[in-house]
Amino acid sequence: MFPYILRRVATGVILAVLVTFITFWLLSFSFDGVVSNILGPAASTEAVVALKGQMGLDRPFLVQYFDWFFGMFRGDFGVSYFTSEPVAEAVMARLGVTLSIVFVALALTIVVSVALGVLAASRAGAVDRLAQGVSLLGLLLPNLLIAIFLVVVLAINLRLLPATGFVPFSESPSGWAASITIPVIVLVINGISNMASQIRGTMIGELRKDYVRTLRTRGVPTWSIVYKHALRNASAPALVVMSLEFLSMLGGTLIIENVFALPGFGVFAFNSAIQGDIPSILGITVFSVLLVVGVNLLTDLINGWLNPKARIH
Known part of the structure; x- marks a missing residue:
């Protein structure tokens, strides 16, 4: 390994x-x-x-x-032409904002998608149609439209959450949670539409295999078959979907950060590209590549831990 x-x-x-x-x-x-x-x-x-x-x-x-x-x-990525800020510090500060949103959104997406996907695969009928309807809704509605709708309802009409801005966790955990809630909801809705259907399809394939029929004939409880056997064997393709969804969320934050005025990685990359800030663009490129490679490596390691047949030597 x-x-x-x-x-x-x-x-x-x-x-x-x-x-x-x-x-x-x-x-x-x-x-x-x-x-x-x-x-x-x-x-x-x-x-x-x-x-x-x-x-x-x-x-x-x-x-x-x-x-x-x-x-x-040597750790010297240069200095921004327009802000005179060291590029490494600028990238890490903005990346922290973006990752704090993406990690929360991905965790919620995984929990909801696995629950919907497993229920849809193991229980045909109303539950399956509900899960597919939720997935279809996320695919039909663009992130920008969902974001505007949530701002109007939750921030302007109900005044439950701030419409824009970001509060660091170190300053106020509650303020941080409030500032990322609407962006997280937008990413989760889109993420579920992609992930839940994939998990459903993978689980349906697993539940039709011979080993599942063998376990049923031996009297193994359905919950044990679904969650201890089928879900574990379906984890490899699901992990690939999760890693792709993580990278997709990183790309999706460009729109989200602009809508909610968040000082994140996506806005920084967009502004640097518009201005032609060469040191910042190069720093963003390096961190983006390493982030993609790191996510893929972590996916392979988790897959090897969950599935002994996939372990890499």
């Missing part, structure tokens, strides 16, 4: 290097535009050339890239 972990970590580092190299190469075509954004639309050509030289953006492409690359391995 340990050599496998080392290989996956090495793969993640190589992938991060390749992605950042391509990203840096693509950004190199817009260096003049980045400098113009910093100086403003009225800047003269001479001013653009002068600032470009001061920032070192007139050096050869490979020299610039490897200068940034070796700095990254």
Whole structure:
């Protein structure tokens, strides 16, 4: 297992290097535009050339890239062109906001989706139709529409929750919970629509297998068959869906954070891309790749723990 972990970590580092190299190469075509954004639309050509030289953006492409690359391995991701904030600190602060929302949303999504999926697979009829209806509702309604509806009802009409803003957990746990409740609900509704149907389909396949019929003939209780045997064997594909849903939620926070004015990773990435903030874009790229690799690695490890046949040596 340990050599496998080392290989996956090495793969993640190589992938991060390749992605950042391509990203840096693509950004190199817009260096003049980045400098113009910093100086403003009225800047003269001479001013653009002068600032470009001061920032070192007139050096050869490979020299610039490897200068940034070796700095990254020392933990120096550079400084934002527009806020003068160290990129690593900026990314970690925003990522903490986003992950606090995504982790809560994912945990609730898993609990509700597993419950709906298992009930729908093991009990045909009204329960199955209800579970499929909930999944279909989440697919039909876009996140933006759900977010606006919840803000109008819960924040404006009922005044139960704040419409915008974020309160750090360290400042006020109750304020933090209130500030993330509506964003979490939006992500959970969308997540259930994707995950519950997948778990239902996987569980139906497991409950039709020969070992389930054998357990039934031996008088094993239905709850034990469903939860101790079928659900465990269905965990591998379910874990893949969960990991994909986690990454999907990370992408979905871009809209959520903009709607609710949350200082998260998605808004930071969007603003950095619009401004052409090269150090921030590169830092965001590295952290995103490593996050994806880490989630996939954790999924494989959990799968190996739940399913001995899938264990990796």
